[in-house]
Amino acid sequence: YQPAPLSEKTLPDMFVVQISVLYKVPVIHSIVSGDEKEYFVIDSSTGIVRTRKNLKLEDFPVNFNVRATDSSDANIFNQVSVTVEVIDVNDFPPVFPSSLVEARLEENLTPTQIVQLKAQDNDTGRNGFLTYGILSGDRLKFRIDEATGILYSTASFDYEEEPREYQIVIYAEDDGIPEKKRGYCTVTIKIID
Secondary structure, X not given: OOOOOEXXXXXOOOEEEEOOOOOOOOEEEEEEEOOOOOOEEEOOOOOEEEEOOOOOHHHOOEEEEEEEEEOOOOOOEEEXXXXXXXXXXXXXXXXXXXXXXXXXXXXXXXXXXXXXXXXXXXXXXXXXXXXEEEEEOOOOOEEEOOOOOEEEEOOOOOOOOOOOEEEEEEEEEEOOOOOOOEEEEEEEEEEEO
């Protein structure tokens, strides 16, 4: 048996799987090995497996054995293995070390790297995998590498003829399950004469 993966937030007494047996007389179901940390309990007559306590992601997957024993003769039984996996829930949004970053950019430069932004996410796996983007600001004059978080200019600036300050709102987004989470940072870019 390989039931659907459980969330790490699954509460005690939640249904996991039902073990079904084809046999002429009633059987007694029991978990006989593999569940050393006692995460699961089985109803001896129905074969329904439920969670016994809160799940710890680092302990999974758990592979345990269920035995169905003839109710009138303990020497007649069969066993099946059950593998339960737990998926990490997206607990944390990405966080930038500072919500406001100031950068300076000389006028008349060819397109160049301005600043590298790096957010942290305390989740693991895909829940902690980050991509970057521009939420608001001048997308014609700036771009961000979605993988590295490096902000670039895409044009040269004229100190005398154009604005001397730009504000770009950057986001970092995780690839979380069940929903993606974002963190934000504002970059103020001052054009220098």
